[in-house]
Amino acid sequence: MPEILFYVFAGTAVGGAVGVVLQRNPVGSLLFMVGTLASIAGIFVLLEAQFLAAIQLMVYAGAIMVLFLFVIMLLNLGHDYRADLKRGLGAFLAFAVTGALGGLLVGQLGGVGENPLYEYLPGPGELDRVFAADGIVGAIARPLFTDYVVPFELVGILLLVALIGAVALAKKGG
């Protein structure tokens, strides 16, 4: 069952991603992106990251995408989708390079038996022990407020700076 669900979510994620790239209408792209993000949230659940899945839905698919939508509508870009996608040599080169990159990555990551990376992995079940001890949220919260408390605080400051910066940048006549 999880395998089937995984493939379903993977399929929608990839499909959404392709939609994001190919859809001419920015609002359309955005909607495809929401779909992709939601699918990724589903995959997070399947990969035992339920907390992140929730955040992914709330913060990413929710708040951030709404921000994008606001900007698109603010700039009134919804109807100008003429020739937004490049064509010709540039597009071909981009396709070739990204294709080669994709082939390389997929080839390497897909070849389970040949990749020496996998030999060192202890195997799934590493998280079960932590979850059993602290619970799903607690498992993330404990290291976050102990080992990672300094980065956590720094990220808080970063957000504040970004907030101020965004206001300063977007201010009219600034």
Next chain:
Amino acid sequence: MLTEALVLSAILFVIGTFGVLVRRNAIIVFLCIELQVNAVNVSFVALSRYLGIDGQLFVFFVMTVAAAENAVGLAIIISIFRHYQTVDVDNFNLLKW
């Protein structure tokens, strides 16, 4: 499921990259960058099943930083739009002296 998740991550990343390279609309380019970020997040989460909770924590930080980046980036786009009345990246060549 690890292999599959990593392959999915790779595919999403490549699609995002392709989008960055071929789209002209700065907002969509930005969106594609988010796609790349998410692709990497999938890898983190997939590997955290094997290597411990740290991977998930990293995803948490990535999301936060991405949020900050979005705020600033979109503000820049608004600022540019005010100046040029367009968000077509082909029209911006200020990165040249």
Next chain:
Amino acid sequence: MTEFHPLLPGLIPLLPLLGFLGNGMLALVAGVRGAAELRAGAGAGKEKLGELAPPPWMRGLPSWIGPGAIGAAFLLTLMNFVGMARSGLEAPAIVRYWDWISTGGIRIEAALQLDQLSMIMMLVITGVGLLIHVFSVGYMREDPGYARYFAYLNLFVFFMLVLVMGASFPLMFVGWEGVGLCSYLLIGFWFEDREKADAGKKAFIVNRIGDFGFLVAIFLLFTSLGAVDYAGVFGAAPELLAYGGSTATAITLFLLIGAAGKSAQIPLYVWLPDAMAGPTPVSALIHAATMVTAGVYLVVRASVLFALAPAGSATVAAIGAATALFAATIALQQYDIKKVLAYSTVSQLGFMFMGVGAGAYVAGVFHLVTHAFFKGLLFLGAGAVIHSMHHALHATHKDWDAQDMRNMGGLRHKMPVTWVTMGIATLAIAGIWPFAGFFSKDEIVWYAGAARTGGYGALFTALWGVALVAAVLTAIYMTRLMVMTFYGSNRTGEREAEHLHEAPLVMTIPLSILAVLSLFGGWLNVPASLQESVFGGFGLLPMSDWLERWLEPVTELAQEIHLSHAGGYATASPLGGGAVLWAGIATGVALVTVGLTFRSVSKRGIRPASESGAPVGVVRGLLYHKWYVDELYDRVFVRPLLGASRIAWRWVDQILIDGSVNAVGSVFKALGWFGSLFQTGQVTTYAFVLTLGALAVLGALLL
């Protein structure tokens, strides 16, 4: 006998340096004011320029700071001298201040050395320097660059003191270069005049040639002895350097190049006559009394090395004798009063070189001291004459040369003090008993002949003859100068003659003091051989042989080396006869020469410069044109060098070097242009290249 403790030796050079800073500040202020006046004057009309008088303090302060700093240094030197005289110092007192150069095998300290030799030099520099500074107050008072003048003069004294007080060859070199700089600055003091600025450059460049020799000698000292401080060098030299060996000879010859440059000896003497372009007190201080004697000081300081290299010493003596004769002949036919004195200085320096080359280091220093007295006096007297002439000619706007002796004449009635003092100096330099020059010059001439016992006997015999001839020539040209300037009828012009007047007190007092020193200075060192004779006052003169005994600790080692290898000095002259006889002959001949010259020049009808042409006759023309040496140097050295420089400039530099540099530059410019093609300024392109790079790195890692 108490132990000698140097009293604030560092303060002695520091005082003139402080004076330089103070006067330099004032000079800067004056310069800024002058520039402002120039700008204002350009608008107001040119005639206003000279009339804008500087404030009184601009005149007053340098008059006190300049001589004051030197006076304080002189007092301090005097106190140290008394302390040293009381203690009977044997080894030099070295005062160390800080590590100056400390790298690899070299360790040079900034240290001052006080011994009998540097003490004598310090006394001469600060003492004669003080008198000349005081004289300058009267001489330079009306010059717009008054503060600048004293700044340079103080700086000169500072460097000169560093030169003689430094405890190592490199420190001496610092002073050596510093006095060269000040000499350049002061020769070109009136730099608005192209000719004077050029004279400064000539002095600087010719000195540079000599400095190169000095520098090479220091390097040789370091490589062969491993030390460059006096104590180390003279301690190691007798053991490490073979007597008459090639290393010792090479070192002394390179030192000689340096000494010849600074002390204006053949072939590097050409700068000194041109150096007369500077203010006359400068000529007195730098180009007669102190700086030009630095070469003699160098030889005496390195006397151990010269004693080890008889060939080097003989070369020194030969060059000195040649210079003494050569310059004396030129002085015979010069009309510029300062030029005569300049060639006389070159000639007298030649005498000193002859003395130190013959191993008579004390005689060289002795002549250096007395020469500082009487030549300083002669230059200052000439300065007073020129000052007076200048005023007289200026009063009636006559454009005659104030320095040409043909325009003078009969000045003894107008300037009695100057006449008497210069007369004393003339008798002194001519070598007439009992004036200072008699004792010092006689000693040098005597030793030149007496040194024939060692190697190079024939050479020293010949030098003795040359020295006698040069001594006679000295009497001739000096008498000629005196007669043309002070005797006969005045040729300046009737209206101008009314304006001729004696110099003010501030100038005549230094003249008088120097006259006393010229008169009695010789008694410092009445040679032992003359002491009991009539010339030594039958042993009644005080301080007989004093300098000889005073300098003994410094020259002792060199004398020992000389005695053990070359043997003692001869007790009779090459033609027979003892010291007393030849002293009598010398002073007699000098007296007769002075008398004959006096008569013959007085009889000659001298016309003012504007009415007389160039001298007639081959010999006179040759001498008048200074043997055409300047022209020869111009053809042989200057012009080929200029030609070569032009080739180096036009072809080597502009085409070859610039061309190749530009070619390399264009290659990178082209590469840059090619690279700039990728800089589209578009984010997409950069992102694409970034992806390509990622692909390449990944591919290289994984495949």
